[in-house]
Amino acid sequence: MTTGLRDSLQAILWGGVAAGAADIISAIGGKGGKALQVLQYIGSGLIGMSAFDGGWLTGAVGLAVHFGLTTLMAALFVLAAQRWTVLLQKPWAAGFIYGALLYGTMFYVIVPYLSAAPRWKTPPGFWSNLSAAMAHGFFVGVPIACLARHFLAGQVQPQPSSLLMRAAQEARRQTA
Numbered sequence: 001m002t003t004g005l006r007d008s009l010q011a012i013l014w015g016g017v018a019a020g021a022a023d024i025i026s027a028i029g030g031k032g033g034k035a036l037q038v039l040q041y042i043g044s045g046l047i048g049m050s051a052f053d054g055g056w057l058t059g060a061v062g063l064a065v066h067f068g069l070t071t072l073m074a075a076l077f078v079l080a081a082q083r084w085t086v087l088l089q090k091p092w093a094a095g096f097i098y099g100a101l102l103y104g105t106m107f108y109v110i111v112p113y114l115s116a117a118p119r120w121k122t123p124p125g126f127w128s129n130l131s132a133a134m135a136h137g138f139f140v141g142v143p144i145a146c147l148a149r150h151f152l153a154g155q156v157q158p159q160p161s162s163l164l165m166r167a168a169q170e171a172r173r174q175t176a
Contacts, residue, residue, distance in 0.1 A: 003154075007151045007152055007154065008078055008082070008151070008152065010151045011074065011078045011147055011148045011150070011151035011152055012071060012074045012075045012078050013071065013074075014147045014151070015070075015071075015073075015074030015077065015078070015143060015144040015145075015147040015148055016067060016070045016071025016072070016073070016074040016075075016144075017067070017070075017071075018143035018144070018147055019070040019073065019074060019139070019140040019141075019143045019144050020066055020067040020069075020070035020071070022139040022140070022143055023066070023070065023136070023139045023140050024038070024039075024063070024066055026135060026139045035059070036055075036056065036059050038062070039058075039059035039060070039062035039063050039066075040052050040054070040058050040059050040062055041062065041117065042062035042063070042065050042066050043058045043059065043061040043062030043063075043065055044062075044115075044116060044117045044118060045065060045111060045115035045116060045117040046061065046065050046115070046116065047061065047116065048116040048117075048118065049118050070140065070144075073102055073140065073144060074144045074147075074148070077095075077098055077141075077144045077145060077148055078148050078152070081094075081145075081148050081149075081152060082152065087145065087148075088145075088148060088149045088152055088153070091142070091145035091146045091148065091149040092142060092145070092146070094141075094145050095137070095141035095142035095143070095144055095145025095146060096134075096137035096138065096141055096142055097137065097141065098137070098141040098144065098145060099133075099136045099137035099138065099139070099140040099141020099142065099144075100133040100134065100136060100137040100141065101141075102136060102140055102141065103132060103133040103136035103137070103140075104133065106136075107122060107123065107129075107132070108122060
C-alpha cells in the first residue's frame with residue numbers, strides 16, 4: 001500500500017470515528033441521556049419502525065449506521081480536500097462549513113426523503129436550525145477536517161497568502 005493511500009484511509013477512518021463519537025455523545029446528551037432511543041431512531045432510518053422493538057440489538061444497528069455515515073462523510077471530505085487543498089489549509093473554517101452543509105443535507109434531504117425513519121419533522125425555526133447546524137459543524141465537520149489535515153499534510157503544497165503574492169507581483173513590476 002502506498003503512503004498516500006494509507007494516509008487517505010487513515011484520514012477517513014479516524015475522521016469518521018472522531019466525528020461519529022463527538023456527534024453521538026452530543027445527540028445522546030441532547031436527549032437527556034436516552035442512548036437506546038437515540039440509537040434505535042438512527043437504526044430506524046435503515047429498518048423502519050421495527051427498530052423500536054429490537055432493544056439493544058437494533059440500537060447496535062443504529063450505532064453502526066451512524067458510524068458508517070460519519071465515515072462516508074469523512075471520505076467525501078478527504079476526496080474533496082485532495083482536489084482542493086485549500087480545505088486543508090484552514091481546517092477549522094472548512095470543517096465548520098462542511099459540517100453545517102452536512103446538517104442541511106441530512107435533515108432536509110436524506111432523513112425525510114431517503115430513509116425509513118418514522119415521524120420525521122424538520123426542526124422548527126431559524127434559531128434552532130442555526131444552533132444545530134453550528135453544533136454539527138463543530139462536532140462533525142471540524143474533527144473530519146482536522147484529521148484530514150493531520151494525515152494528508154504531506155500531500156499538500158503550502159500556498160502563499162494573497163498578500164505575499166501581491167507583494168511579489170508589485171516587486172516584479174517595479175523591477176521591470
